[in-house]
Amino acid sequence: MQIIKESLGSNTAAYLQGYLREKDPDNPDHVYPAMIVVPGGSYTHIPEQQAETLAMAFANMGYQAFYLRYSFVDEKQPLHPAPLIELAKSMSLLRQNASEWLIDPERIAIAGFSVGGHIAALYNDYWHSQWLTKQAAVTADEIQPQAILLGYPVISPKLGFPVKEGMLAQWTDDPDTIAADEHVNNQNAPTFIWATTDDPLVPSANSLAYANALGQAKIPFELHLFRHGPHGLALANHLTAWKRDANQPHVAHWLKLAEEWLNATL
Amino acid sequence: MQIIKESLGSNTAAYLQGYLREKDPDNPDHVYPAMIVVPGGSYTHIPEQQAETLAMAFANMGYQAFYLRYSFVDEKQPLHPAPLIELAKSMSLLRQNASEWLIDPERIAIAGFSVGGHIAALYNDYWHSQWLTKQAAVTADEIQPQAILLGYPVISPKLGFPVKEGMLAQWTDDPDTIAADEHVNNQNAPTFIWATTDDPLVPSANSLAYANALGQAKIPFELHLFRHGPHGLALANHLTAWKRDANQPHVAHWLKLAEEWLNATL
Secondary structure: OEEEEEEOOOOOOOEEEEEEOOOOOOOOOOOEEEEEEEOOOOOOOOOHHHHHHHHHHHHOOOOEEEEEEOOOOOOOOOOOOHHHHHHHHHHHHHHHOHHHHOEEEEEEEEEEEOHHHHHHHHHHHHOOOHHHHHHHOOOHHHHOOOEEEEEOOOOOHHHOOOOOHHHHHHHOOOHHHHOHHHHOOOOOOOEEEEEEOOOOOOOOHHHHHHHHHHHHOOOOEEEEEEOOOOOOOOOOOOOOOOOHHHOOOOHHHHHHHHHHHHHHHO | OEEEEEEOOOOOOOEEEEEEOOOOOOOOOOOEEEEEEEOOOOOOOOOHHHHHHHHHHHHHOOOEEEEEEOOOOOOOOOOOOHHHHHHHHHHHHHHHOHHHHOEEEEEEEEEEEOHHHHHHHHHHHHOOOHHHHHHHOOOHHHHOOOEEEEEOOOOOHHHOOOOOHHHHHHHOOOHHHHOHHHHOOOOOOOEEEEEEOOOOOOOOHHHHHHHHHHHHOOOOEEEEEEOOOOOOOOOOOOOOOOOHHHOOOOHHHHHHHHHHHHHHHO
């Protein structure tokens, strides 16, 4: 494995970190699907070790795995749509470097968690939009996602997070544009969503609202809402548990369910 | 194990069939939780072998297991609320015979599938209602469920099943009263729901509507919507598959997820 780090522009702290299997001399033509993890962190930071652990979980399934360190609210206000543009540039990088990075360009997925799920859900809605491709200086074909995973996602500021109005003003000056459930359309990719129903920070009504919207748009989806668990569970096992209640063996089934769903979808 | 069959009245074909562990002389005080399976069959019949297989799956988890053969539309029209009264009588029988049948009366759950899920979801809404306890000649305490499982349930006739108006007229002359999502209240039991998002017969919007209602009423719930599978999967394995596409290993995870949820809930 090699670990790479690609800057997403000279005027930004955003970067893409990759965990890449290297060419096997016995099987030099082998390519792998790719996964970009978009971590959470309330748009103020990302937990880099957790992001790496999540990327490694997908690497362990056979993905060329990445995580995105997007811009934060103390670097740009209002923040949106900068994270979407950074994700678009990342997708383009994967397809431009597909040959060198041993990536199958027809099997590229995105897994977003918490506000990273907000980025991924909005990207799912908007990836083909002209304003986005123009600002990212890419083509829609370069940046199309084949599957989207959302873990305990923020979907809409109208559904209970953020609570503080000041925080939302840092995100956008037009909240309707970042209500991801309201912009689902027939170009959304198949989507897998999981959360806990008693999440005390981001209500699971966010996940239900996006699932409802996908269902109405006839986009294939899968939804797993587990009965209990705090916000931010990541793998929900001892590797990512930052406190005792964050080690939830029942919830940890999400990873196997997601793997099987990805195998059927990509 | 002994197999018992209890009639639910002299003027009805409805009965309760039980699969009961017998008293262990080495541990004579041991009692078990109980599960009543309410099978599907469009209110015209029940698949008895599938109902038995489902009951045996719960027996294998340590439940004193039953299935309910409720009344059908060719026996009574409009059919409702007869199945709810038969389920109430069944619950009362379990508590009245708890000692003989080695049942812990504080841990009795119901698992309904398809229209059996409709019966279970409505029962979840109405078990404490005076009209029901009066017609069943029971007390609410006798018939309270501690947990409800719903597999690919019909929830409301407004959500895509039945398609034919004539069928609905056989069910009820007041469709609003059998729209289960519209009658969720703060007395509903914790509820586990699973379905497949592309169910071609009973749209998964039924499951989403009930989950939305439970969430709004702050009833603990768990929801698993799998990406693919025909209607009526039961165990989703070779035991209950009536055609090749009904053997779905991914969907078959519902049983383990339900077992873990029951262990945490009961």
